[in-house]
Amino acid sequence: MSDDTQIRIDLDASTPVNRQIVDQIRTLLVEGALPPGADLPSVRRLATDLGVHFATVADAYRTLAEEGWLEISHGRSARVLPRRAPAADREADDLFRRRLRQLVAEARSQGVSAKKIAGELDSLAKGMIP
């Protein structure tokens, strides 16, 4: 069964689970797989499906709501909001460069060519709607 809106968490990973949830949902939002108006599962439902504490999912939803992606209200499922990307400030630029640098270094150390990395970056950046 193919499901383009599936998220995966790894409890053994060094990244905290709420961060993993935020990163993956944000990716789906940016890619347009979760369009404005779409309802996300309730905190209880997603926590039960993933086997993590309710607070972990609630925290992830809150982070995305603070970024302007979701509308959350008590007793209702989280809803995707239409969102216009804000102008990136210097801090966001720096953070992006640092994270990208680490990722590119990791890929290069594993033998991925510079051309392949550039091509993938180009296609990902153009394919996502902020």
Place this chain on the structure above:
Amino acid sequence: MNPAWPAIFPLALLPLIFHWMPLWRRNDIWFGVTVAPGYTDGPEARAVLHRFRIAVWLLALAAVILAALAASTYLPWALPVAMTLEIGGALAAFAYARRQTLPRAVRPGPRSASLTAAPEGLPGGIAAALVPYVILGAAALYLAINWDLIPRRIPVHWDFIGAPDRWAERSWQSVFAPLLLGAIHTGLMLLIALGILRASPRGRVAANAAATAQFRRAILQFLVAAVWGMSLLLAAFALIPRSQNSLGGLPQILILGLLALAVAFIWRIIRINRTVASGGDGTPDECWKLGFFYFNPADPAIFVEKRLGIGYTCNFGNRTAWLALVLILLVGLVPVLLRYL
């Protein structure tokens, strides 16, 4: 007839169930342990299974000898001891087989969840919940309207072959007890179905999400069908006194029908688990105490798929699951309370 003899039948049937039970599993689970694909077909896994089965059959032999002894000499303690020996021994053998398998455990992979899965509902929708109550309510109404036609002495218990062996004076307790039990049973089963729908994972392993969805659907269909069947059966039992203690063998037909239904569903669920590439279940092995008790306070699920047997079991690390168990226990006391009302 000594009452011990009919007990020998389940004592002889149980080892057959225990013999096959370790195979009613997901492909990558062996004696309650998540293992690598293909491990279960290897000689090591088969040797563990072989030893488990020898233990089960030796225990069964001892239990049947004990029960036969009880049948011939009428020892009241022998039957419970035989049953405990057989079931407890098989569970201990399972726990031992799990210990032998644990060194081969593999870490379950990442857990997954769909963000856009269609909401699930009870198979049959609202009718699934209403029909059993309509059946029981119609029987109750019929008995209330025809109260004077109900004999003053009515059967309230039947023996192994279906002949009444206990009678009671006509009263609201004795006449309506089967219907009341039916209503409680229906409510409990529907609550469990709701619990599975709302408080069990829909599939934590991306590779087997389709198998898990089929499994859930089949279990819920079985619950609904069993509730309908039990309501019909208990309504038939309630109507027996009014029908001059005979309904033309209807209760027996319903019992056989329910048994056939259970066998058909069990077979279907086993096939789902065994024929689809079903993998593991996404729960941590270390939280399965003895291989069959799930205790994970960090998991908000109230129900999870069993690792021994078929269906769902409680997460004993969840307080709500304990509340549900206490509720079931209290409901189980209703027949006892009815005698004193």
